[in-house]
Amino acid sequence: MKITSLINEDLIELELDASNQIEVIEHLASLLENQDRIDSKSDFIQGVLEREAQFTTGFGNGIAIPHCKSQTVKNASIVIGKMINGVDWKAMDDCEVSFIIMLAIPESEGGLTHLQILSTLSGNLIDEDFRTSLMSASDKQDVLCFLEDCLSEKSNS
Known part of the structure; x- marks a missing residue:
């Protein structure tokens, strides 16, 4: 899995200023829209929020992994998105979230890409050294x- 096909510098915001979860999702969705990676910003946001309504993507340790x-x-x-100030994400550990990794997956790709990325990221984020460095x-x-x-190690094993 080539990371360059999934993300580039224009899809990273290291000084994200937002006051709540919805503002964060809207801002990050704008980055996707600016890169022409989504057809409809509002449909994408709705999908992310529907997923959040099922169960929080607040991973814990200040990280959220919203996905659609x-x-x-x-x-x-x-x-x-790296937050200037943390926001309430209803995270599993009840701590504010300050680092967001949002995934956008085409419906046509089935579950494999989505689950591979989510599993690989989650597994690495459990490691304190990796998490702190990131x-x-x-x-x-x-x-x-x-x-x-992180992603190339998993795909090469």
Whole structure:
């Protein structure tokens, strides 16, 4: 799995200023829209919010992994947002979220891509060193390198 097909520097915001979960999702969806990776920003946001209504994607340790599998998504994508201030995400550990990894998956790709990315990210985010390094990255290129290592290790094993 080539990370460059999923994310680039224009899909990373390291100083995201939003006051709530919906503003975060809207901002990150705008990045997808600007990259022409979704057909409809509003449909994508609705899909993410519907998924959130089922169960929180607040992973814990300050991280959320909102995701949407939809026909409005043109290309499988990862969007990163690092918050200036944390927001309430109803996370499993009741802590505010300050780092968001949003996944956008085309409906046509089935569940494999979606589950592979989600599983790989979740597995790596359990590792405190990986999580700390990723969340403290101050440069977009560093974020890309961490994700490249994370996703390429899994696909090569």
